[in-house]
Amino acid sequence: MLLCDIGNTSYHFLDGSREYKQDVKTFDPSSIKEKVYFICVNNTLHVRLKSLSNWIDLSEYIDKEKYYKTMGIDRIFAVESVSNGIIIDAGSAVTVDVVKNDEFMGGFIYPGIKAMQKTYENISPALAYSFNFECDLDIMPKNSQDAISYGYLKTLYCEVMSHQLPIILTGGNALEFKKIFPDAKIDTALIFHAMKKIIKENEDRLC
Ligand SMILES: Nc1ncnc2c1ncn2[C@@H]1O[C@H](COP(=O)(O)OP(=O)(O)O)[C@@H](O)[C@H]1O
Numbered sequence: 001m002l003l004c005d006i007g008n009t010s011y012h013f014l015d016g017s018r019e020y021k022q023d024v025k026t027f028d029p030s031s032i033k034e035k036v037y038f039i040c041v042n043n044t045l046h047v048r049l050k051s052l053s054n055w056i057d058l059s060e061y062i063d064k065e066k067y068y069k070t071m072g073i074d075r076i077f078a079v080e081s082v083s084n085g086i087i088i089d090a091g092s093a094v095t096v097d098v099v100k101n102d103e104f105m106g107g108f109i110y111p112g113i114k115a116m117q118k119t120y121e122n123i124s125p126a127l128a129y130s131f132n133f134e135c136d137l138d139i140m141p142k143n144s145q146d147a148i149s150y151g152y153l154k155t156l157y158c159e160v161m162s163h164q165l166p167i168i169l170t171g172g173n174a175l176e177f178k179k180i181f182p183d184a185k186i187d188t189a190l191i192f193h194a195m196k197k198i199i200k201e202n203e204d205r206l207c
């Protein structure tokens with residue numbers, strides 16, 4: 001079975017147990033001939049996929065009553081995959097969602113690594129650094145790279161830790177964030193758990 005989670009950077013495929021990614025800018029979805037179950041946050045792509053009959057949109061099968069109208073479908077499926085914890089999906093944006101005893105408590109959206117590094121660089125070339133994920137967030141920075149790294153990471157770190165919940169990390173930048181959340185569990189296939197659940201619950205209508 002072929003599943004796909006389409007974000008603003010990647011087509012994230014799960015083919016059986018094999019995970020792989022394609023760039024949204026270059027990949028041609030019509031090159032896939034087999035049935036593929038997907039969710040998509042990218043509206044332009046979403047319109048295009050409607051014309052491909054083998055691309056089946058799972059967002060139509062989720063009970064959206066528990067979520068707000070404009071909530072990203074990737075966040076909804078991540079929340080549906082977790083009973084208790086705080087989910088950090090580190091992709092084009094970093095989304096953070098809190099689930100307690102199967103109830104969605106709310107969440108927030110933070111700039112992704114690439115977007116935020118570009119923001120600093122656009123302010124001044126003096127801020128053109130990649131973030132240092134090894135920087136000690138308990139010490140006030142005394143160099144430019146750590147000054148922007150701390151500026152970006154400390155707020156997110158404090159907010160996430162304040163919930164005192166198990167941390168589940170997913171998304172293309174999960175490994176970087178694992179450095180500041182060492183106790184977090186990484187599950188790059190998190191969203192696919194809910195996709196499989198939805199397919200099973202609707203197999204009479206889907207297969
Ligand atoms: N194979 C990969 N393809 C694309 N981005 C990757 C890959 N591996 C890691 N990354 C990092 O992950 C980020 C994209 O995360 P991802 O979760 O794929 O994005 P989204 O869900 O927003 O489409 C990129 O900005 C890049 O830094």
Ligand SMILES: CC(C)(COP(=O)(O)O)[C@@H](O)C(=O)NCCC(=O)O
Nearest residue numbers: 007008009041070071072091092093
């Ligand atoms: C915040 C997102 C862009 C994250 O998507 P991604 O990083 O996977 O590209 C996506 O969840 C989205 O389009 N959300 C809509 C706004 C909201 O969730 O409130």
Ligand SMILES: [K+]
Nearest residue numbers: 007074089091
């Ligand atoms: K994502």
